Amino acid sequence: MSKLVITDLHVTVDTEDGPKEILKGVTLTIKEGETHAIMGPNGSGKSTLAYSIAGHPKYTITGGSVTLDGQDVLSLSVDERARAGLFLAMQYPVEVPGVSVSNFLRTAKTAIDGEAPKLRTWVKDVNAALEQLNLDPSFGTRNVNEGFSGGEKKRHEIAQLELLDPTVAVLDETDSGLDIDALKVVSEGVNRFRQREGKGVLLITHYTRILRYIEPDYVHVFVDGKVAESGGKELADQLEAEGYDKYVSAVR
Amino acid sequence: MTVTTDSVRSALEQGPEHGKVESHLHPAGSFDVADHEVPTGREEIWRFTPLKRLRGLHADAEFMPSATSCTWNTPEGVRVEGVSGDEARGLRGISGLVPNTRWAARVLAEVPSSLLIDVPADTEVAEPIVVELDGTDVAVTEAGHVAMRFGAHSKAVVVLNHTGSSSIAAVVEIAVGDGADVTVVSLQDWADDAVHLSHHQARVGRDATYKHAAISFGGDLVRMDANVTYDGPGGSAELLGLYFADAGQHIEHRIFADHTAPRTKSHAVYKGALQGEKAHTVWVGNVLIRKVAEGIETYEENRNLVLTDGCQADSIPNLEIETGEIEGAGHASATARFDDNQLFYLQSRGVSEAEAQRLVVHGFFNDLIRQVGVPSIEDRLLTTVEAELAKNVLKDVGSLAAFGSDD
Ligand SMILES: Nc1ncnc2c1ncn2[C@@H]1O[C@H](COP(=O)(O)OP(=O)(O)O)[C@@H](O)[C@H]1O
Ligand SMILES: [Mg+2]
Numbered sequence: 001m002s003k004l005v006i007t008d009l010h011v012t013v014d015t016e017d018g019p020k021e022i023l024k025g026v027t028l029t030i031k032e033g034e035t036h037a038i039m040g041p042n043g044s045g046k047s048t049l050a051y052s053i054a055g056h057p058k059y060t061i062t063g064g065s066v067t068l069d070g071q072d073v074l075s076l077s078v079d080e081r082a083r084a085g086l087f088l089a090m091q092y093p094v095e096v097p098g099v100s101v102s103n104f105l106r107t108a109k110t111a112i113d114g115e116a117p118k119l120r121t122w123v124k125d126v127n128a129a130l131e132q133l134n135l136d137p138s139f140g141t142r143n144v145n146e147g148f149s150g151g152e153k154k155r156h157e158i159a160q161l162e163l164l165d166p167t168v169a170v171l172d173e174t175d176s177g178l179d180i181d182a183l184k185v186v187s188e189g190v191n192r193f194r195q196r197e198g199k200g201v202l203l204i205t206h207y208t209r210i211l212r213y214i215e216p217d218y219v220h221v222f223v224d225g226k227v228a229e230s231g232g233k234e235l236a237d238q239l240e241a242e243g244y245d246k247y248v249s250a251v252r
Numbered sequence: 253m254t255v256t257t258d259s260v261r262s263a264l265e266q267g268p269e270h271g272k273v274e275s276h277l278h279p280a281g282s283f284d285v286a287d288h289e290v291p292t293g294r295e296e297i298w299r300f301t302p303l304k305r306l307r308g309l310h311a312d313a314e315f316m317p318s319a320t321s322c323t324w325n326t327p328e329g330v331r332v333e334g335v336s337g338d339e340a341r342g343l344r345g346i347s348g349l350v351p352n353t354r355w356a357a358r359v360l361a362e363v364p365s366s367l368l369i370d371v372p373a374d375t376e377v378a379e380p381i382v383v384e385l386d387g388t389d390v391a392v393t394e395a396g397h398v399a400m401r402f403g404a405h406s407k408a409v410v411v412l413n414h415t416g417s418s419s420i421a422a423v424v425e426i427a428v429g430d431g432a433d434v435t436v437v438s439l440q441d442w443a444d445d446a447v448h449l450s451h452h453q454a455r456v457g458r459d460a461t462y463k464h465a466a467i468s469f470g471g472d473l474v475r476m477d478a479n480v481t482y483d484g485p486g487g488s489a490e491l492l493g494l495y496f497a498d499a500g501q502h503i504e505h506r507i508f509a510d511h512t513a514p515r516t517k518s519h520a521v522y523k524g525a526l527q528g529e530k531a532h533t534v535w536v537g538n539v540l541i542r543k544v545a546e547g548i549e550t551y552e553e554n555r556n557l558v559l560t561d562g563c564q565a566d567s568i569p570n571l572e573i574e575t576g577e578i579e580g581a582g583h584a585s586a587t588a589r590f591d592d593n594q595l596f597y598l599q600s601r602g603v604s605e606a607e608a609q610r611l612v613v614h615g616f617f618n619d620l621i622r623q624v625g626v627p628s629i630e631d632r633l634l635t636t637v638e639a640e641l642a643k644n645v646l647k648d649v650g651s652l653a654a655f656g657s658d659d
Pocket of ligand 2: 046047048091172173
């Protein structure tokens with residue numbers, strides 16, 4: 001039974017004036033089959049949480065723990081975390097010049113599975129994943145994220161989610177910058193993933209809009225580097241009506 | 253179209269009508285060796301080059317009988333031949349080259365024969381003309397002259413492939429006829445001890461398309477100057493370069509696009525990777541837009557990827573503009589280490605650090621290798637890049653199969 005457990009996580013980034021604490025004690029448990037939405041204002045530390053779970057070198061963990069099925073995630077390298085079953089759909093996916101999408105996907109799949117995918121089924125799987133996300137088959141020949149529109153980048157992230165099939169997916173503002181049609185396509189992709197056995201999702205978002213298409217089991221309000229309040233999906237409706245003001249002024 | 257040395261000289265004497273001005277990019281040249289002093293290393297054009305390692309090629313090393321074997325194929329309709337005597341002398345300067353170094357003047361004055369590659373007008377050569385130069389004795393200092401003549405509206409690809417051990421000073425002259433479409437690739441895949449000083453001078457005819465690719469992997473010291481002038485309006489030059497310097501290697505590439513005619517184009521992209529102690533690369537990109545050269549377009553770019561500590565990459569774009577009437581002129585130069593965000597992105601998909609670095613380096617060179625556009629050498633370049641990577645980046649990685657098996 002897969003389970004991501006984040007306990008009292010403290011994280012700093014290095015700034016010109018020394019380390020600055022961004023995460024101030026985050027505690028959160030995502031059990032298999034659950035989707036948790038994290039909602040918070042800009043700058044509250046949502047991406048920092050996502051990157052820290054994935055292991056970006058920019059962030060320093062100063063306290064707390066993260067485990068996946070009991071395994072200490074923080075002691076693993078970035079690629080080991082991915083192979084252990086974590087996936088991060090990035091808010092700003094990175095361009096990799098000269099590396100084609102198809103080469104990238106095949107290399108990633110090979111790394112995750114520990115063996116090269118069977119060529120025939122793989123090509124079919126890739127084409128199906130691209131098609132479901134409304135990406136042209138010629139997409140495979142383009143360089144990773146180079147010259148992609150904002151929507152293409154996000155759809156490409158979700159295509160990877162479906163192909164690489166992690167156990168826990170962290171989606172960092174996958175909805176932002178998408179028009180309604182793209183939002184629906186992306187949400188359908190996430191929902192297909194959720195229907196698979198035993199998957200956990202941490203859905204980070206600034207807006208309630210995407211929660212109309214991806215229904216969360218839990219909603220957490222994230223303010224100033226920690227969870228300010230947790231509840232069911234009715235909490236999202238409350239945020240939609242009232243905004244973050246009351247939480248933000250509480251920490252001032 | 254045949255141009256003799258005399259007509260080249262007289263064309264140069266008409267300099268002032270060309271709007272010739274004082275510029276450090278184009279000091280007056282001379283065929284007379286005595287007009288050139290032995291460089292001291294302080295000169296602008298020599299300041300990066302470790303003269304001590306040139307085995308006297310820049311000065312007065314004896315040009316001995318060649319110890320570099322030279323073989324080639326001769327596709328139908330083409331003449332490829334070693335020529336000597338009057339014919340060889342008539343080829344000196346066919347590109348418009350007037351030497352501005354002592355060594356180039358010496359090569360033109362002293363080398364008894366030239367390799368001539370002659371593609372008649374209107375001839376399309378289907379397969380690449382490949383010249384294999386394989387050095388056998390690094391103790392032999394020697395010189396060579398290659399003359400390539402491409403007739404009007406001809407189309408051809410020439411590959412000069414350098415391997416083995418040599419200490420060689422080479423002048424390569426390239427005359428591209430009006431409307432011709434020519435690619436010249438020079439591959440420096442030397443053994444570790446080779447020293448190679450070369451000057452490639454091209455004159456691009458009216459509406460002609462010229463592509464030059466300089467690819468340097470091996471050798472102790474490789475320096476190539478790849479220059480272009482234009483013989484009429486509408487000519488276009490693409491100057492490509494790819495280099496990979498290991499510990500102790502000095503690889504220096506200089507280009508000079510001399511826009512001597514209106515509505516001409518130059519586009520230069522040089523990319524290099526460096527790894528190991530005292531790997532040193534130099535790129536100097538000179539572009540001169542003369543007063544007559546209205547409506548031209550030029551863009552030059554140099555990117556270096558530094559893979560380890562202890563390397564040095566010098567990169568100097570140099571644009572001189574004498575007319576205000578240009579379509580576009582730009583340059584870019586960047587030297588960087590691996591981008592943390594790129595590596596993180598790849599690693600977050602399960603790819604190991606070493607494999608991520610490998611992907612990034614291949615990606616860095618891929619587009620350029622494709623731009624060279626000679627399929628028969630594409631695979632070879634990819635393999636060579638892979639072999640270079642094996643020396644450092646992939647040192648600790650057996651193969652892809654190693655991934656995911658560490659638990
Ligand atoms: N390198 C850095 N130097 C200084 N502050 C940083 C750095 N990186 C992130 N921050 C700060 O950390 C906070 C959280 O950022 P982020 O996690 O991106 O928030 P969110 O994703 O919720 O918008 C912000 O206030 C941001 O300015
Ligand atoms: Mg963010």
